[in-house]
Amino acid sequence: MTPFFVTMFFLPLSSLATAANFTEVFEWPNKLDFEWPSEARRTQALRDGTFEQQKIEPVYMAVYGSRIFLSLEKYSYIPVSLVSLPTNSASSAPPNLTPFPSWDMHEYENCDKIEKARGLEVDSVGRLWLLDEGSPKCYSKLWIIDLSNDDKTKIIHRFPFLSSSMHDLVLEEAANGTFAYISRWGEQSIVVFSLERKQSWIVDTPRMEVYSIALSPKDEEPRKLYLGNWSSNGLYSISVATLRNGTRTAKPKLIGKWTSNKSYRMLMDNNGTIYAAFKWKNYISSLNTSQPFEEQRFHEVAGQDSYWPFTFVLDQNGTFWMTVFDFQRKPRCRLLEAAIGAKSYIIDASPVTPATATNPTLSRDTKLTPLTNLLHLFIIVVICSFVLIILWLILRQKMKIICVLENNGVVMVK
Structure with a gap:
């Protein structure tokens, strides 16, 4: 038997060993809806066209304690772009989405309100960082919502530019301060923000159109920023140390190539594994960054057909939370969870029990x-x-x- 023949037999087993066993938390069979102040206000919004229920679409995700936060694709007929929901419920019915932190904090083209929520991240002290793309009238901005202190909300920075391409962010809590690294889809640059200095600057990445972004684990030195390419399947990295020092140009290094283009979402765990989702693809891949480049199939949903099918996040307890969204089929949206034995990259790595290996999902749920x-x-x-x-x-x-x-x-x- 040739080595190639042996490899072809054992290749499916490598994928088998990296997948997780997901269980369903909530299912929205037809449409999602908001928790409205009154039925009269909802009826009026439906009548005047400022609300189209079938257009609610989750795009970014964060979790803290017993709450999940979702940013929604912002259209003129979607009144709010940041919502919360519980991680569990005594009711069998799926919960409505609660505008967060309140209805009154949302207003498009009001520069002091949340206009178009994009990337979300929770830091180690329970603060939700919210990337707000702004509007044609207002600069993009960065919010902090203190989830452990009555959800106190404030704008911590207004970027000196109008942008329609704000995408995602990751956080570094370093000895010399806290930094946010921000991707803007299709731009040949990233944005760096220093919390202590209250300053931001653009770092050019020549010939590299940045899309998705991830940061290596907290206890890894030197830390690396991983970048997904907007126009190709390449995965790149940059040393974080140079970014902290205010550099204005960085040359990303090619790490390897995914099997698909446009990795719109990447997430790093505290053991050095990246999870990546791709536009129009029905699976999530994983990659152990401490080993030679080898893409693995982490989760797959048979027949999934959506532009942006998954949002996902890791909490502080080692639970992988994920929404699965489908425009074409029912159920429209599902919330899933799985214990994978790893936590968010923001948490220090610690010995944990690995997740039980199962096969990728080949049906509507992974139920072994x-x-x-x-x-x-x-x-x-x-x-x-x-x-x-x-x-x-x-x-x-x-x-x-x-x-x-x-x-x-x-x-x-x-």
Whole structure:
């Protein structure tokens, strides 16, 4: 048996060992909806066209304690772009989305309100960082909402530019301060913000159109910023140390290439694994950054067909939270969770029990039964037995050839 043949047999098993067993928390069969101040206000919004329920679409996600936060795609007929929902409920009905921190804090083209929520991140002290794209009338801005202090909300920075391309952010809590690194889709640059200095600056990335962004674990030095390319499947990295010092140009280094283009969302855990989702793809990939580049299939949903199918985040307890959104099929949206044995990159790495390995989702949910696990074990045994039989036959044939040569008086040179 050739090495290639052996590889083709065992390749599915590498994917098998990295997937997680997800369970469903909530399911919205048809449409999502808001928690409205009154039914009259909802009726009026539907009548005047400022609300189209079927257009609610989650795009970014954060979690803290028993609350999940979602930023929504902002259209003229979606009145708010940041909402919260509970991580669990006593009711069997899926919860409505609660505008966060309140209805009154949302108003498009009001520079002192939340206009177009984009990337979200919660830091180690319970503050929700919100990237706000702004509007044609207002500069992009950065909010902090103190989730452990009555959700006190304030703008901490107004960027000196109008932008329609604000995308995502990651946070670094370093010894010399806290920094936010921000991606703007399609731009050949990233934005750096220093909380202590209350300053931001643009770092050019020549010939590299940045899209998704991730940061290496807290206890890794030197830390790296990972960048997904807008126009290709390349994954790149930059040393964070140079970014902190105010550099204005950085040259990203190619790490490897994903199998798909446009990784719109990347997430790093505290063990150094990146999880990546791609536009119009029905799966999430994973990559262990401490090893040579080898993309693995982390989760897959059969038949999924959406432009932006997944949002996901890791909490402080090692739970991977994810929404699965589908424009074409029912259910419209689902909230899933899985214990994967790793936490957010913001948390120090610590020994944890790894998640039980399962197969990627090939149906609407990943629901493994004892029979399925037995089938997996049977397949592995069959493959291993087959390999051993082939090797034994090769060795047996080789011994026969040696015996024939020796009987004919041929001396074997070793």
